[in-house]
Amino acid sequence: AQTVTQSQPEMSVQEAETVTLSCTYDTSENNYYLFWYKQPPSRQMILVIRQEAYKQQNATENRFSVNFQKAAKSFSLKISDSQLGDTAMYFCAFMKRPNDYKLSFGAGTTVTVRA
């Protein structure tokens, strides 16, 4: 079984600054996906960014980027130029490849962006 650990229950950041969320995972698999999902208060969970384990290059989506360290089983999310709309719960998630479709989520990190 895979476990995903997010050690920071809450993070606070000033608008326009950068915040980094940590995520570690435990797996014996070599082929998998990692995800960061965002869940705003009382709203749908949406995909922020995705990383394929066989790709060494870190994924980037606009102001969101990851630092994927496969050997260390670490997958952190950096939010640059934080905006008020980034306030949400952020979940790190793992999916085994190729034929496993369920996501295993961490407990989440609540990010609050201050004006």
Add this chain to the structure above:
Amino acid sequence: DTGVSQDPRHKITKRGQNVTFRCDPISEHNRLYWYRQTLGQGPEFLTYFQNEAQLEKSRLLSDRFSAERPKGSFSTLEIQRTEQGDSAMYLCASSLGEFSNQPQHFGDGTRLSIL
């Protein structure tokens, strides 16, 4: 693309009653997932359908829980003889395609409260 739709948004019931939730996936999405999320935690996988076939069930899905997806379209999740521990947000997600690299799109969830 109208998104994943879940009904009802909130269900309050007495312990011992049966409840049924509905999920309408994004049209043409052949995969449909159910997750359960308790307060302050990440979602936990319950079950997964590919078209009308239920391909995997978590150990979390006790015999009081049953899920169906007739004709491979909408899905229902029924909980019989509800217990206090069933209080949670029940999330539905859907995805398209034959490979696990297609992202899962989540609905708003159904919040179940057991009195």
